[in-house]
Structure formats: C-alpha cells, structure tokens
Amino acid sequence: MDWHHVSFDWNQARAFLATVEEGSLSAASRALGLTQPTVGRQVTALEEELGILLFDRVGRSLELTPSGKQLLEHVRDMRDAANKVSLTASGQSQTIEGTVCITASDIFSVYMLPSVLRHLRDLAPQLNIEVVAVNDIRDLQRREADIAIRHVRPEEPDLIARLVNEAKAHLYASVSYLDKFGRPSSIRELSNHDFISFGDTDRMIGHLNNFGIPVTRSNFRIASENGIFAWELVRQGFGICPMSEEVGLATVGIEKVFPELDPFLFPVWLTTHRELHSSRRIRLVFDILAEHLSGKHQDTHIKERTQRNGPL
Secondary structure, eight states: GGGOOOOOOHHHHHHHHHHHSSSSOOOOOHHSSSSSHHHHHHHHHHHHHTTTEEEEEEEEEEOOOOOHEEEEEHHHHHHHHHHHHHHHHTTTTSOOOOOOOOEEOOOHHHHHHHHHHHHHHHHHHEEEEEEEEOOOOOOOGGSOOOEESSSSOOOOEEEEEEEEEEEEEEEEEEHHHHHHOOOOOTTTGGGGSSSSEEHHHHHEEEHHHHTTTOGGGOOOOOSOOHHHHHHHHHTSOBBBBEEEEHHHHHHHHHHETTTSSSSSSEEEEEETTGGGGGGGGHHHHHHHHHHHHHTOHHHHHHHHHHOOOOOO
C-alpha cells in the first residue's frame, strides 16, 4: 500500500457532497453547520487537490461538470463507508447513557410514547431520548434516527425489524358532529358524511374503499399532512376520521362511528440498524418499546437486564 498517495481530505469531500445533495453552497452550509465561505473554500481546495473542475458556475447556480459527476459516485461510497464505521463503533457501546433517537408519526409520538419515556426515565435516568415526531420515513442507514416505529416493513437489507403488534383502528367522530348530522346505520350512509384526511388522501380513500366504505374525494373537504391537527378537527366536529383504538379511547367527546364495522388492522414494526442492535442503550430502548407496544410490561425483568455488565 502506497500511503503517500492516500491524502484525501474527508471534510473537503463532505463539503462537495453536501453542495450537490443540498443544491447550493448556502444550503450545504446550513446542513453542515458551517459558514458559506468555509464550504466554498473546502470545495475549491478539493478541486485544487485533485486538479479538476467539479462545478461550472452558471450565473448564481452550480452545475456538476462531467468530472464532478464521476467523482460524486465515489464520494457517496465514502459517505456510506463512513456511516458504517460510525454505526459499528456505536454498536460496541455498552453503557446505558448517551442519546437514542426515536422516530414515529406525530399521532403515535403524542399518544403512545410518553408512557414509554416515563418507563425509560425510571430505568435508565442517564439516557437522553430524542423524539422525531414526523410522518415521513427517516433514513436509519444515515443515522437520521436510531429506532423507527413504522407501519410498513422496511426492505433495506441492513435493517432489522420486529412486528410488535397488529393494532386496531376504527372510524371516529365527535359526539357533536354525530348529533348534528346523524349516526349512520349502514356503510352506504357513510358516503353522505364529511371525512378528515391526514397524510396521503388518495391512499386513505383506497384503504377505506378496500373495506367497502364508498367514499370519494368529495367526502374529504379538509386534509392535512399533520395527524395531530386532523384529529383536532375531528374532535371539534368537522367530520369522520379513521384512527387507532388507543387514541379514540383516550380522547374525550369522541364516539366510534358505525361500531358494527370490523376494525381496520395495521401492523406496528419496530426497526433499527443491524449494527446498532448490539449497542446496549439502543437494545434497551428497542426492547422496552417492543414490550410497551405489544402490551407486555415486564419492568422487573428489564431492570435486571440493565444491571448486567454484558450486552443485552
């Protein structure tokens, strides 16, 4: 190995990659937490080190040169390799302290996670928990989160997933809405009611249609990407919405619509990176989440496991 030729500066490569993926020097500087001149100097230094031009400056925008496009693939491989090094190192940590990032939908985070966090605080008070309450799917492979709660099974080969529950959902509306517009006595009557959507409206319509509920776009006059806002509209009497049984039962003034209808079933998957599953703190959080989400609480058993010296 000729080590004299291995002098690549990862900071310069990272600045180049961030500029490409974020779209501009200013956006890259925000993503990296650096000043724009610093990012610009790092990209220029990389060009000088390699003796090639990476970007064409077209007015106020940047366009990749053919050389830049060729280099981009290799820098992305470097980024992925660097992430694997970080994941492997994190996976060897056996302390019950530090930070664990959990991502889940906004509804799930608000209604389901507080009891888990209270349990974790009692068992491992040195842990710091960061909750990313969003409805998009975070990239675990890039460490945007350590553990994800999803309703679809991940397909990435480096991720491991456990099906922890098959939750139930029903149609719900506020008592005030049903008092005003009537309680449907058949599935067909549901087509005459207003519905509230959160997330992808067409996907929700498809799911409801699969259950024989004859709704169309005309039934959804209000929609939101934010589940908390949509549920508040339901609570205030704007319409009907499918929601998990736990949330429906926990909300005052909400009534199940057409209770004869079979519940909708949706899977709850707990996911983490394969390397991180050997980290003691992440394994602890993963196992406690699994026990809570499956309805099993084994506090004494978990407490004993946190006191061991070896990995969980």
